[in-house]
Amino acid sequence: MIDTKDSVLPVIGLEIHVELATETKMFCRCRNRFGDQPNTNVCPLCIGMPGSLPVMNRKAVEYAMKVGLALNCTVAEFTKWDRKSYYYPDLPKNYQISQYDLPLCEHGFLDIPLKDGSTKKIRVLRAHLEEDAGKNVHDNPSHTAVDLNRAGVPLLEIVSEPDMHSVEEVMGYARSMHRLVRWLGVSEANMQMGHMRFEPNINLHISSSSRTCKTPIVEVKNLNSFRALERTVAYEIERQYSQWRADPDGYSIDKLGKQNRGYDDDLGRTVFQREKEEAHDYRYFPEPDLAAVTVSQEWRDGISSQIGELPLARRARYMKDYALSFKEADALTLDCPTGEMLDAAVAAGAKARRCANLLLGRGSAIANERRCAIAEIGVTAGQLAELAKMLDDGQINATAAAKVFDELTDSDDSPRAIAEAHCLLAVTDTGQIVAWVDEAVAANPRAVQDVKAGGKKQARAFGFLTGQVMQKSRGAAKPEEVQRLLRQKLGD
Amino acid sequence: MAETIDAEKVRHIGKLARIELSDREVEMFSRQLGSILEYFDKLQELDTSGVQPMAHPTDIRNIFGDDVPHESLSTDEALANAPQRDGDFFKVPKVIGEGR
Numbered sequence: 001m002i003d004t005k006d007s008v009l010p011v012i013g014l015e016i017h018v019e020l021a022t023e024t025k026m027f028c029r030c031r032n033r034f035g036d037q038p039n040t041n042v043c044p045l046c047i048g049m050p051g052s053l054p055v056m057n058r059k060a061v062e063y064a065m066k067v068g069l070a071l072n073c074t075v076a077e078f079t080k081w082d083r084k085s086y087y088y089p090d091l092p093k094n095y096q097i098s099q100y101d102l103p104l105c106e107h108g109f110l111d112i113p114l115k116d117g118s119t120k121k122i123r124v125l126r127a128h129l130e131e132d133a134g135k136n137v138h139d140n141p142s143h144t145a146v147d148l149n150r151a152g153v154p155l156l157e158i159v160s161e162p163d164m165h166s167v168e169e170v171m172g173y174a175r176s177m178h179r180l181v182r183w184l185g186v187s188e189a190n191m192q193m194g195h196m197r198f199e200p201n202i203n204l205h206i207s208s209s210s211r212t213c214k215t216p217i218v219e220v221k222n223l224n225s226f227r228a229l230e231r232t233v234a235y236e237i238e239r240q241y242s243q244w245r246a247d248p249d250g251y252s253i254d255k256l257g258k259q260n261r262g263y264d265d266d267l268g269r270t271v272f273q274r275e276k277e278e279a280h281d282y283r284y285f286p287e288p289d290l291a292a293v294t295v296s297q298e299w300r301d302g303i304s305s306q307i308g309e310l311p312l313a314r315r316a317r318y319m320k321d322y323a324l325s326f327k328e329a330d331a332l333t334l335d336c337p338t339g340e341m342l343d344a345a346v347a348a349g350a351k352a353r354r355c356a357n358l359l360l361g362r363g364s365a366i367a368n369e370r371r372c373a374i375a376e377i378g379v380t381a382g383q384l385a386e387l388a389k390m391l392d393d394g395q396i397n398a399t400a401a402a403k404v405f406d407e408l409t410d411s412d413d414s415p416r417a418i419a420e421a422h423c424l425l426a427v428t429d430t431g432q433i434v435a436w437v438d439e440a441v442a443a444n445p446r447a448v449q450d451v452k453a454g455g456k457k458q459a460r461a462f463g464f465l466t467g468q469v470m471q472k473s474r475g476a477a478k479p480e481e482v483q484r485l486l487r488q489k490l491g492d
Numbered sequence: 493m494a495e496t497i498d499a500e501k502v503r504h505i506g507k508l509a510r511i512e513l514s515d516r517e518v519e520m521f522s523r524q525l526g527s528i529l530e531y532f533d534k535l536q537e538l539d540t541s542g543v544q545p546m547a548h549p550t551d552i553r554n555i556f557g558d559d560v561p562h563e564s565l566s567t568d569e570a571l572a573n574a575p576q577r578d579g580d581f582f583k584v585p586k587v588i589g590e591g592r
């Protein structure tokens with residue numbers, strides 16, 4: 001626990017690696033596809049054969065630019081690639097093609113939502129395009145097996161400034177970035193498939209009574225889930241503080257500089273990592289096999305025009321224009337198409353509130369079951385609009401609408417046709433309801449007596465009778481109407 | 493004046509490149525690399541003020557391929573030159589942890 005006498009400010013920066021969802025790899029036209037048989041998407045280039053020459057994938061550059069522009073970055077007019085040399089079996093060329101001094105995108109920011117409803121700007125230092133490595137499989141105790149299907153897949157590395165000061169801010173930034181890259185359609189950002197990996201660097205600025213200290217900056221590599229990121233940051237804040245308490249003079253950035261730690265998923269915390277002394281000697285130099293890239297104003301504007309409304313702006317608009325709560329607006333802006341569906345239904349004349357209720361009720365439940373976005377469950381904006389209007393006009397009640405909604409996921413029929421086919425349209429024929437009321441009253445003298453007697457049992461008995469009538473209507477009568485007619489019948 | 497390439501530096505570079513060097517080779521490379529750097533010293537004498545730094549050796553720009561898959565090698569072809577294979581994988585000596 002942190003002593004209240006010390007003022008402790010965690011200072012956290014985050015590097016995020018995002019695999020881009022191009023069809024092919026960055027420098028060859030092998031498929032960029034997860035889950036294929038090992039070493040099937042490989043060619044002389046991506047297995048590092050001498051004499052093979054890389055050709056830059058235009059789409060990868062454009063996807064990277066798109067992210068950069070959405071992050072308010074400056075896109076470089078001139079950019080080039082560099083070789084980062086290190087030896088590891090999943091890197092067949094013994095160097096990674098990356099960007100060193102002239103990255104494609106620089107100096108942007110991402111607004112992240114805070115709990116109190118406000119937003120905070122997290123600055124982005126740079127976003128550069130590099131290639132992913134293959135996969136080492138360590139299953140066998142005697143050797144390592146290497147699959148190079150992933151080698152050369154385009155990877156965008158997004159580096160933040162150390163602008164985050166709490167676990168909440170780190171998670172807000174990571175989740176906002178996750179939502180953004182999916183929103184832009186440049187990455188599936190599937191965490192299970194390793195499409196997004198995190199590398200936080202964390203230290204503490206501590207002011208105690210007499211002085212200010214900074215703990216060593218700890219970098220943790222290759223975190224591939226939100227949970228691992230959250231645990232790492234929370235643990236490091238506590239760990240660094242207790243280490244500093246134990247040794248305020250020795251445990252400082254001046255004495256120890258930067259350190260690396262690993263993350264142990266079983267322990268749920270970071271662990272000490274022994275390092276080779278030459279581990280960071282990457283000997284960058286310009287990649288001579290790739291032409292440099294110049295970005296014209298025209299090209300940049302073309303990419304920029306593909307970026308529509310971004311999640312944060314849309315969420316704010318839903319709260320303002322549609323009077324949705326933060327939580328509702330947030331849930332409807334997890335992905336881009338769900339909001340487009342809502343907007344289209346509203347444009348077709350439906351009330352936003354009704355549509356949102358349908359989408360966040362059954363829509364969200366079905367999407368959860370199917371592990372997809374609400375927009376992907378098979379209901380169209382037109383169907384949604386019609387169902388919302390029927391609800392609004394009292395042609396169908398909420399229970400029946402939920403049933404119709406479920407049917408819509410597998411049907412191209414109109415909500416009205418489905419409601420008719422399943423006898424779910426609201427019964428507005430008063431005479432019919434009166435008949436059901438009479439039946440219910442005749443069949444339940446005890447409940448009728450309880451209602452008439454008043455007292456404790458009255459409300460329950462009245463509810464019971466309402467239920468009986470609703471059942472007779474198979475949910476198609478309006479409950480308010482049933483209650484009105486019941487009261488009339490039992491009134492005196 | 494260029495950095496000198498002493499024996500220790502040559503050994504370090506050898507280690508980074510994963511090659512074993514004999515004492516005789518260390519001495520030889522130290523001399524050879526040293527003379528290359530001396531030549532760079534000579535180049536340094538040129539007045540380059542007012543000359544833009546060169547970020548790339550050619551003037552060619554914007555060479556791109558379209559994002560359309562081509563056929564890859566078969567797994568057997570891909571593994572044909574590997575000293576050892578483990579099923580569909582390249583087989584290499586055991587590596588521990590992430591050495592990056």
Ligand SMILES: [Zn+2]
Pocket residue numbers: 025028029030041042043044045046047152
């Ligand atoms: Zn390839």
